[in-house]
Amino acid sequence: MAADTKNIILDTAERLIAEKGIDAVSLRSITSEASVNLAAVHYHFGSKEALVEKVFERRVTPLNSRRLQMLTEAEERAVGDQLEVEDVLRALIAPALRLYQQEGCEGRQFMQMCGRIYSEQAGYVQRIFDKLFEEIVARFFVAFRRALPEIPEADRAWRIHFCVGSMIHTMSDSDRLKRFTNGMCDPSDTEATIERMVQFCAAGLRAEVTEHEVAGELAKTEVAG
Amino acid sequence: MAADTKNIILDTAERLIAEKGIDAVSLRSITSEASVNLAAVHYHFGSKEALVEKVFERRVTPLNSRRLQMLTEAEERAVGDQLEVEDVLRALIAPALRLYQQEGCEGRQFMQMCGRIYSEQAGYVQRIFDKLFEEIVARFFVAFRRALPEIPEADRAWRIHFCVGSMIHTMSDSDRLKRFTNGMCDPSDTEATIERMVQFCAAGLRAEVTEHEVAGELAKTEVAG
DNA sequence: GCACAATTGAAACAGACGTTTGAATTAGAT
DNA sequence: ATCTAATTCAAACGTCTGTTTCAATTGTGC
Numbered sequence A, B: 001m002a003a004d005t006k007n008i009i010l011d012t013a014e015r016l017i018a019e020k021g022i023d024a025v026s027l028r029s030i031t032s033e034a035s036v037n038l039a040a041v042h043y044h045f046g047s048k049e050a051l052v053e054k055v056f057e058r059r060v061t062p063l064n065s066r067r068l069q070m071l072t073e074a075e076e077r078a079v080g081d082q083l084e085v086e087d088v089l090r091a092l093i094a095p096a097l098r099l100y101q102q103e104g105c106e107g108r109q110f111m112q113m114c115g116r117i118y119s120e121q122a123g124y125v126q127r128i129f130d131k132l133f134e135e136i137v138a139r140f141f142v143a144f145r146r147a148l149p150e151i152p153e154a155d156r157a158w159r160i161h162f163c164v165g166s167m168i169h170t171m172s173d174s175d176r177l178k179r180f181t182n183g184m185c186d187p188s189d190t191e192a193t194i195e196r197m198v199q200f201c202a203a204g205l206r207a208e209v210t211e212h213e214v215a216g217e218l219a220k221t222e223v224a225g
Numbered sequence C: 001g002c003a004c005a006a007t008t009g010a011a012a013c014a015g016a017c018g019t020t021t022g023a024a025t026t027a028g029a030t
Numbered sequence D: 001a002t003c004t005a006a007t008t009c010a011a012a013c014g015t016c017t018g019t020t021t022c023a024a025t026t027g028t029g030c
Helices: A002-020 A027-034 A039-044 A048-077 A085-101 A106-118 A123-147 A153-180 A190-206 B002-020 B027-034 B039-044 B048-077 B085-101 B106-118 B123-147 B153-180 B190-206
Strands: none
Touching: A002 A027, A002 A039, A002 A048, A002 A106, A027 A039, A048 A085, A048 A106, A048 A123, A085 A106, A085 A123, A085 A153, A085 A190, A106 A123, A106 A153, A123 A153, A153 A190, A153 B153, A153 B190, A190 B153, A190 B190, B002 B027, B002 B039, B002 B048, B002 B106, B027 B039, B048 B085, B048 B106, B048 B123, B085 B106, B085 B123, B085 B153, B085 B190, B106 B123, B106 B153, B123 B153, B153 B190
């Protein structure tokens, strides 16, 4: 049946891309692993690029839906009250890290892939991701502004950037941490990892903003502390 | 002269790899850009893999030397006294981010490349990086333990992991932040970025460790705070 | 059972890749 | 000037890539 072939290709492509990266996976390795004909890829998807897009879309869309849902719930819980940074962070982080132990090991592989691919150089991958995450970024920036109104705009943006970095690195590379700490840090304990990260990021986001001097040829700035 | 050809290849390879990634850059694109013969790569380096290794080694070795130097200075300043987290973080972060405005735009490109390549999938790239950063990781883990003795071992390791994630993401992808904030966050203001990051990471590292319940089938842990 | 569309199949396409070869050229020492 | 070693050069090697083609097969409505 048609749907089967299509899904088998998607599943196999996802697994192989997660293991080796987009460039290192050929259509032939996908189709032979999936036991389908090479031409099936172009029949069902049109091109390798389109296949890759579908692979990501299939996972990222529900992931981001869950994020928005958690964020909306947190916002509704906080009407007239203060929106807690921890809740915003949890909405951003938890759905992603929970992929780790979802649906066999596919979710985990996809999570690692996402982290790795996020800063991919290839132009069309950038485009795919920018499109998939546009809404998320905008919504969370607003939420963080509401949760941290006392932090200057630029500092808050930078700190969100740092948080995203921690998240991506944890998604893609926490196995290396486990290896390096001889198993002491175990990324498979998902909920604990989430809470550790929420703690870390919340403290970083809330840190007191101390003025710093501007480097280089610019004059020292004198700003009230 | 021999040295010239070799260095021209290294420079060109670095620039192109930084722009497009290792896999996307062919030896032919490197040699034609550098106006040298294709076979020169194999004559001077032996293989593409060996060339890539030299490209990284040439930059990473002095970068890590500077890190160790700054760390040693901080440690010596703190004999008999407390080692400040901020100083350890600065030793880790500053030499890397300062590549941004070093030596034309080459340093910047290399910095971005490093961040991107760090979580590369290809086996030999992993090996190159593990080797280049082995000493650094060990030394900084010790330093952070000294600066943060009150943080439990596992939490500290996780938090260092988060810091590294922030750093790598900032190295590779802060241009996207600038684009997204309409220029409000400017990564070219290197020293300010360093201080922002030091602030963020220091607060995250120092955050109070609140016990969290272990998820899944494991029983709740009861640990003294 | 027939016709028609949807799907699969095997084979080939042109182009790019890393690597190798062996002759031509250049540089340095005697 | 001559010999020798280092370096450069053009050309080809075999292999892999994404894509296309067209015949064979399968499923579906009548």
